[in-house]
Amino acid sequence: MQLHEYTISELSSLISKKEISILELTQHMLGRIEKLDSELGCYISIVEDQAMEQAAKVQKMLDKGILTSPLTGIPMGIKDNICTEGILTSCGSKMLSNFVPPYNAHVVKKLYNSGSVLLGKLNMDEYAMGSSTESSYFKKTRNPWDTERVPGGSSGGSAAAVVAGEAIYSLGSDTGGSIRQPASFCGCVGLKPTYGLISRFGLVSYASSLDQIGPLTKTVTDCALVLNAIAGHDPMDLTSSRRIHPDYTKALINDVKGMKIGLPREFIDDSVEKNIRDAILNAVKVFTDLGAECVEISIPVMEYVVPTYYIIALAEASSNLARYDGVKFGYRASNPKDILDFCKRTRSEGFGTEVKRRILLGTYVLSSGYYDAYYKKALKARAIITREFNKAFEQCDIIIGPVSPTTAYKIGEKINDPIQMYMEDIFTVPVNIAGLPAMSIPCGLDNNSLPIGLQLLGKRFDEQTIIKTAYTFEQNTEFHNLRPNLNV
Amino acid sequence: MSNYEAVIGLEVHVELKTQTKIFCGCSTEFGSEPNTNVCPVCLGLPGSTIVLNKSVLEYAAKAGLALNCDISLLSKFNRKHYFYPDMPKALQISQLEIPIAIGGHLDIEVEGESKRINIHHIHMEEDAGKLTHQGDTISSALSSLVDYNRSGVPLIEIVSAPDIRSGEEAKAYLEKLKNTLEYTDVSDLRMEQGSLRCDANVSIRPVGSKEFNTKTEIKNLNSFRAVQRAIEYEIERQIEVVEEGGQVLPETRTWDESKGITVAMRVKDEPDYRGMVEPDLPPIEVTPEWVEEIRATLPELPDVKKNRFIMEHGLPAYDAEVITSSRKLAEFYEKTVALGQDAKVVSNWIMGEFLRLLNANNLEITEVKITPEYLAKLLSLVEKGTISGKIGKKVFAEMFEEGKDPEVIIKEKGLVQISDEGQLKQVIQEVMADNPKSVEDYLGGQKKAMGFLVGQVMKATKGQANPGLVNKLLQEALEELA
Ligand SMILES: [Zn+2]
Numbered sequence: 001m002q003l004h005e006y007t008i009s010e011l012s013s014l015i016s017k018k019e020i021s022i023l024e025l026t027q028h029m030l031g032r033i034e035k036l037d038s039e040l041g042c043y044i045s046i047v048e049d050q051a052m053e054q055a056a057k058v059q060k061m062l063d064k065g066i067l068t069s070p071l072t073g074i075p076m077g078i079k080d081n082i083c084t085e086g087i088l089t090s091c092g093s094k095m096l097s098n099f100v101p102p103y104n105a106h107v108v109k110k111l112y113n114s115g116s117v118l119l120g121k122l123n124m125d126e127y128a129m130g131s132s133t134e135s136s137y138f139k140k141t142r143n144p145w146d147t148e149r150v151p152g153g154s155s156g157g158s159a160a161a162v163v164a165g166e167a168i169y170s171l172g173s174d175t176g177g178s179i180r181q182p183a184s185f186c187g188c189v190g191l192k193p194t195y196g197l198i199s200r201f202g203l204v205s206y207a208s209s210l211d212q213i214g215p216l217t218k219t220v221t222d223c224a225l226v227l228n229a230i231a232g233h234d235p236m237d238l239t240s241s242r243r244i245h246p247d248y249t250k251a252l253i254n255d256v257k258g259m260k261i262g263l264p265r266e267f268i269d270d271s272v273e274k275n276i277r278d279a280i281l282n283a284v285k286v287f288t289d290l291g292a293e294c295v296e297i298s299i300p301v302m303e304y305v306v307p308t309y310y311i312i313a314l315a316e317a318s319s320n321l322a323r324y325d326g327v328k329f330g331y332r333a334s335n336p337k338d339i340l341d342f343c344k345r346t347r348s349e350g351f352g353t354e355v356k357r358r359i360l361l362g363t364y365v366l367s368s369g370y371y372d373a374y375y376k377k378a379l380k381a382r383a384i385i386t387r388e389f390n391k392a393f394e395q396c397d398i399i400i401g402p403v404s405p406t407t408a409y410k411i412g413e414k415i416n417d418p419i420q421m422y423m424e425d426i427f428t429v430p431v432n433i434a435g436l437p438a439m440s441i442p443c444g445l446d447n448n449s450l451p452i453g454l455q456l457l458g459k460r461f462d463e464q465t466i467i468k469t470a471y472t473f474e475q476n477t478e479f480h481n482l483r484p485n486l487n488v
Numbered sequence: 489m490s491n492y493e494a495v496i497g498l499e500v501h502v503e504l505k506t507q508t509k510i511f512c513g514c515s516t517e518f519g520s521e522p523n524t525n526v527c528p529v530c531l532g533l534p535g536s537t538i539v540l541n542k543s544v545l546e547y548a549a550k551a552g553l554a555l556n557c558d559i560s561l562l563s564k565f566n567r568k569h570y571f572y573p574d575m576p577k578a579l580q581i582s583q584l585e586i587p588i589a590i591g592g593h594l595d596i597e598v599e600g601e602s603k604r605i606n607i608h609h610i611h612m613e614e615d616a617g618k619l620t621h622q623g624d625t626i627s628s629a630l631s632s633l634v635d636y637n638r639s640g641v642p643l644i645e646i647v648s649a650p651d652i653r654s655g656e657e658a659k660a661y662l663e664k665l666k667n668t669l670e671y672t673d674v675s676d677l678r679m680e681q682g683s684l685r686c687d688a689n690v691s692i693r694p695v696g697s698k699e700f701n702t703k704t705e706i707k708n709l710n711s712f713r714a715v716q717r718a719i720e721y722e723i724e725r726q727i728e729v730v731e732e733g734g735q736v737l738p739e740t741r742t743w744d745e746s747k748g749i750t751v752a753m754r755v756k757d758e759p760d761y762r763g764m765v766e767p768d769l770p771p772i773e774v775t776p777e778w779v780e781e782i783r784a785t786l787p788e789l790p791d792v793k794k795n796r797f798i799m800e801h802g803l804p805a806y807d808a809e810v811i812t813s814s815r816k817l818a819e820f821y822e823k824t825v826a827l828g829q830d831a832k833v834v835s836n837w838i839m840g841e842f843l844r845l846l847n848a849n850n851l852e853i854t855e856v857k858i859t860p861e862y863l864a865k866l867l868s869l870v871e872k873g874t875i876s877g878k879i880g881k882k883v884f885a886e887m888f889e890e891g892k893d894p895e896v897i898i899k900e901k902g903l904v905q906i907s908d909e910g911q912l913k914q915v916i917q918e919v920m921a922d923n924p925k926s927v928e929d930y931l932g933g934q935k936k937a938m939g940f941l942v943g944q945v946m947k948a949t950k951g952q953a954n955p956g957l958v959n960k961l962l963q964e965a966l967e968e969l970a
Contacts, residue, residue, distance in 0.1 A: 102533075323576065
């Protein structure tokens with residue numbers, strides 16, 4: 001087995017036993033990226049020199065016994081919308097193609113402090129707007145299982161890198177499924193934590209009331225380890241929770257006996273591909289065989305979740321993206337006639353099609369005359385959807401279902417049909433609307449040998465039940481060990 | 489004017505003098521090098537989030553309570569969107585739905601009549617940066633520079649009800665507002681530094697009408713006097729427009745101080761700010777106990793103080809009004825009185841010499857060195873007859889400039905009053921000998937010659953002679969000749 005195939009927990013043990021050095025591991029990972037990334041396109045920037053320097057520094061601190069975190073020496077990649085001091089943070093956009101932040105995001109600081117080694121910044125849909133990573137200004141990321149297909153998005157680079165062994169783990173961000181859907185398309189574990197569990201300080205905002213940073217890993221155990229490192233209150237983000245988070249590795253328990261697993265009938269209707277439905281029902285069988293009880297539930301508001309999500313997300317996006325006017329940072333149009341021309345052209349030239357579409361829609365729903373009909377109504381719908389999910393959790397401990405109605409599709413296949421792409425977010429967006437935690441884990445392959453993801457939805461701040469359920473599934477199945485054949 | 493009445497509302501922006509900005513830890517200091525008091529938050533860098541400065545909330549609530557408002561136990565921040573380079577995020581964080589303070593009032597006095605001006609609400613918001621153009625306007629400028637030091641400095645906007653009816657009332661309202669806020673110490677209130685700004689909304693209607701007509705908004709008002717003049721001009725202008733059969737347009741107009749007119753800037757097609765809930769700030773909740781704690785930090789406010797000076801100190805209403813028109817002045821007065829001096833005497837000195845010298849030198853009370861202790865000492869010396877009142881004024885002027893002990897000044901300059909009868913008699917004899925004509929006049933029945941002779945004695949003693957004694961001794965000397 002090669003070093004990039006190991007999990008965090010395995011590497012951590014090898015490192016602490018001095019069976020491998022952090023430099024050696026980092027070197028290996030950089031070599032792996034060098035070999036693969038021209039084809040897969042996971043990274044926007046690779047920070048080779050910094051990675052080697054950091055590896056040497058961390059090794060010294062480890063030797064002195066100063067660093068003892070399970071993440072010490074573990075090479076990782078970070079989605080390019082999370083600020084890294086001195087390193088390009090482009091959001092996959094021409095607009096920020098020259099933006100080098102003067103500060104680190106809260107999560108980056110935490111990971112640096114734990115001794116994790118940054119390899120580079122990962123590709124994404126422009127400003128996290130998309131579900132195929134095709135809207136990146138820089139490059140397309142290819143699905144490691146079939147390079148003709150998309151890796152999902154918007155954290156496509158983050159998912160593909162973990163699965164291809166170009167990073168041991170990565171961070172992504174999830175506004176409406178942007179961690180879970182690529183995790184599902186690429187076959188890895190992706191967690192969207194409860195809104196407020198992780199500081200958003202340093203995450204370039206798409207929709208502030210929905211955005212959340214989360215880990216993408218090979219296993220549930222690794223997910224718990226990364227979550228331990230990045231969760232917790234940050235005084236710089238007032239929406240981050242003050243509650244003290246538990247040690248998530250304590251939830252790595254192989255037991256679902258007596259647990260009530262809710263399966264909403266809206267989650268397995270005909271809109272979902274048959275292969276996926278079968279995989280979900282198979283997962284249900286795995287759980288019931290282990291002594292869990294499957295409860296059939298119904299969430300009738302499901303038909304409203306996509307419009308509600310898009311109205312709120314795009315309204316906030318139009319606001320958050322107003323600051324890109326070329327005055328202070330980022331791309332600016334040359335030879336402007338006057339200030340208006342300067343601002344208009346900067347935004348016209350700096351943003352891509354999908355971002356412009358979303359800004360326009362968001363501006364529209366906030367405009368006077370439409371505000372009540374759209375934005376205000378969506379806020380009301382949000383409250384109702386949240387209430388319905390909370391009610392559903394009165395009948396069960398966890399809800400399961402698909403992540404996406406389809407598996408990975410061909411590059412270019414859907415990019416010209418935004419409505420279709422928006423509709424496919426149906427199973428992921430309610431989680432963000434209601435601020436819940438949810439995880440995607442591999443649960444099978446379809447007829448084209450493409451990964452299928454199982455989504456596990458938990459109560460607010462109940463990541464433990466998700467971790468426990470997912471861990472049990474992992475311990476009793478082999479899906480998490482499936483790897484694409486990359487011929488290298 | 490007779491057929492019309494004006495309807496005026498004022499929007500007053502007050503910069504709060506907290507140490508740090510509203511959503512970050514940057515200093516609010518005025519006059520620093522451009523773009524030195526900035527950070528990722530107040531520059532609106534991608535990824536920055538905001539945190540509400542607790543002091544801003546306290547200061548805003550304090551101002552609200554001083555202006556008789558109710559404090560909202562739950563208030564919210566919203567975003568107001570517009571593109572302009574002085575707004576780093578192309579949006580302003582303000583309170584559009586539920587402001588921190590609601591429904592206050594101020595009582596003003598105009599031409600001896602008291603009138604209540606209601607305050608609609610007070611909300612918190614962030615200030616913008618400052619633009620400097622190489623040219624007249626941003627659209628015609630060759631280039632523009634922007635300084636974000638002011639970006640994120642906390643502001644409160646105090647929005648009056650449309651209760652004001654004249655320029656004079658507007659000025660009285662502003663003076664009362666400034667005076668009251670000065671007592672709360674939440675702002676420097678310096679119009680010239682922009683820490684107090686005022687826009688006026690003006691419309692007219694036929695007397696007796698209850699309708700609100702199209703209003704204009706007047707900007708660039710750099711003094712209270714300018715507010716008054718601009719409103720007076722604008723009322724006349726609108727009447728003229730209407731009387732000539734025209735229509736008042738919903739314009740933003742700027743006050744041209746040198747020409748004394750308002751000039752249309754742009755027709756105000758009400759901009760669509762696309763107000764949205766601020767997603768980075770949870771609603772602000774405060775408890776009634778917290779509000780009471782803030783209320784307890786309020787000092788005695790000018791109206792209450794004024795009444796107390798009238799009732800307890802026996803000051804005339806006018807004196808009490810002038811002295812309480814400034815917190816510092818009132819404190820100076822009270823301390824001096826507390827040192828055992830007669831209230832009316834202290835008031836006379838403060839309203840006379842003190843204010844005269846302040847105005848003549850264009851100083852703030854905080855800038856002068858004289859202390860209540862020294863003023864009290866000076867007044868005792870006058871009362872005891874150690875120096876005359878006239879000399880007292882000289883000594884006061886010196887104290888005002890140097891901050892010296894009056895006793896030291898008197899000693900150094902040899903200003904002690906001459907009360908020695910022998911010495912005075914001698915001077916009187918000399919004066920009488922030098923002015924036989926006046927002596928004769930007096931003896932011939934022209935009593936006012938007495939005043940001249942007293943003056944001569946004072947002159948000969950450089951004003952140091954005890955005037956009462958001089959009177960008495962001169963009288964005696966003259967009567968001896970009769
Ligand atoms: Zn700042």
